[in-house]
Amino acid sequence: MTAEPAPAYKVRGPLIELTRARVYELTREPEAVFWVFVFPIVLAAILGLAFRSKPPEPLPVAIVAGPHAEARLAALSGGPDLKPTIVSEADAPLALARGRVVLVISGAGTPSYQYDPTQPESRTARLAVDAALQRAAGRGDAFTPARVEVTEAGARYVDFLVPGLLGMNLMGTGMWGIAFSLVVARNGNLLKRLVAAPARRSHLLGAQLTSRLIFLIPEAGALLLFAYFALGVPMRGSVLLLAGVSLLGALAFSGLGLLTAARPRTIEGVSGVMNLVMVPMWVFSGIFFSTERFPAALQPFVQALPLTALNNALRAVMLEGSGLVPLLPELAILAGYGAVSFFIALKVFRWQ
């Protein structure tokens, strides 16, 4: 069947064409581009700003007005650690209760310290005040220790945060990126139509994975480059190993995304399942704070989550410069989740 000359269209293999269609679909969706590429960077910048390392601030302490007040003020004003003020006896309890000061010094001859021992700042203030007053009263130092201050990159909150955000993003885009497009295609009869044409099922699912891996490069790359250059987050381990860990993480979550999207016919349906899977990991997998905070009884569950394994591995490579071998348990967990969920998804997948 030939008509008038038409522009020639190059047709490549089905896997390439399917992958290309996925890539076009995503890059032509401005919102998707924002959530995948821009949002993690904005989040890292904002959180980095909020939790930036501040110069140590002196601890505010109050001295109750009285005959010894001036002498005590002089004794405590010497160092950089304390910011003493004199308050009336009536105001002192209120200043402590309101948190304006962390410790109150009173007493006629022997000083007495009022403070809340559950507050680390109050306890620090007590040590500093006591040392200064004892020294003023004549106690000598047995020795003068050398001070080595550690505020280098790698130990800050933002350094902890960036690998967590990378893991969270790999989970979110891996699961949503796959589940959303599959459920939309199923709902609109497109999956059925593709199967009705001689498209191989393995190509249809394979293209989903391939397009995920293509997006992984700019997605992880943008966040890591921003973190490295703008926030000074260190990269102590091998970049290649980090790429490998990210790849395995992306595949594991693609498998979970495939499984989540294997049956639902509507976006509402898949959203519920998706939240059921993702919310526990947002809470338990150490994105924003360490998993060590959870009680020991919960640890087996926490450590078995794929995002925990991914975050631990990413942090180990970036912050501790870990090699491959110590990461094998985490990588095994990720590979297991990916393989098992992919296999089950293939078995139960609803094509129409």
Next chain:
Amino acid sequence: MTASGAALHCRGLIKRYGDVTAVAGLDLEVRAGECFGMLGPNGAGKTTTVEIFEGLRDPDAGDVEVLGDRWHGDNLRLRARLGIQLQETKFPEKLAVAEVVTLFRSFYPRGLEVGDVLALVGLQDKARAQVRTLSGGQKQRLSLGCALVGDPELLFLDEPTTGLDPQSRRQTWEIVENLKARGRTVLITTHYMEEAARLCDRVAVVDHGRVIALGTPRELIASLGAEHVIEFAVGTEQGQTGAGAGSDRGQTGAGPGSDPGLAPLRPGSGPPIDDGMLAGLPTVEKVARDGGSWRLTVREVHRAVPALLSALSERGLEPTELTTHHATLEDVFMALTGRRLRDG
């Protein structure tokens, strides 16, 4: 091809969904090179049947042979020889028309050039337009294009013009006629009798999952025994309920006899109309009641109509509605089932 030269045939096809039997022992044969129509109301089992032919559903019982082959697993080799259009497919909104056709072309080992397919379905000018910008008719033609891209030996079109405006419908018909002219075998399902009459060489009338009539559109219409249909009504529904309706009216005030429009409603003003009386009119072959109106299948309109009018006036009745038309496949369906196609 099968030994008989059929592109497709099935025997004793049965498909149940729970308590509902969608296909109830259906036999069918589509000859190579013909355009075969399955005409029936919504819910007649047409789509289920076609999807079994397409290998998208498994029948509960029965035997299906497509292009001399059978469905087992995916059977991609057979699939590559078919063109399939589903009743409704939502193509990716953000892909361009040419990209969608290119994607579908990549699944077929051999087939048409993408540019030729676009020309065939009249979408050359829309090649770069994204799917979301297309009208309903254009989307339907894109869907048709994706079914044609593998240059199929057998093309399945499931309700290809449902929901389209008249102009888009005609465009689709022209594309199908073009394919017929190229000797392609086409199986089309529809509940539009004009569509079946215009496109199909042979039509199977389907109802409740069974073929209830089969033949060329001309043969089916000829089976009515007469080529014309007269439809008429006398008064409202109350006209047929007789005495009760008349006495109700009497109570509303004005004397029934004072208004000539109400005359037919008066009981006892003449012998009632009945099927026997109508069947006795000249050249009438068949009489059917359809709600408040009658349908007469007649051989000669010019003899039947005057006789009908005088018979009515003898009874003091006057038609409130009177139309005549050439018999259609719709009339065939009504003669067989007593229902209209569009009522479902």
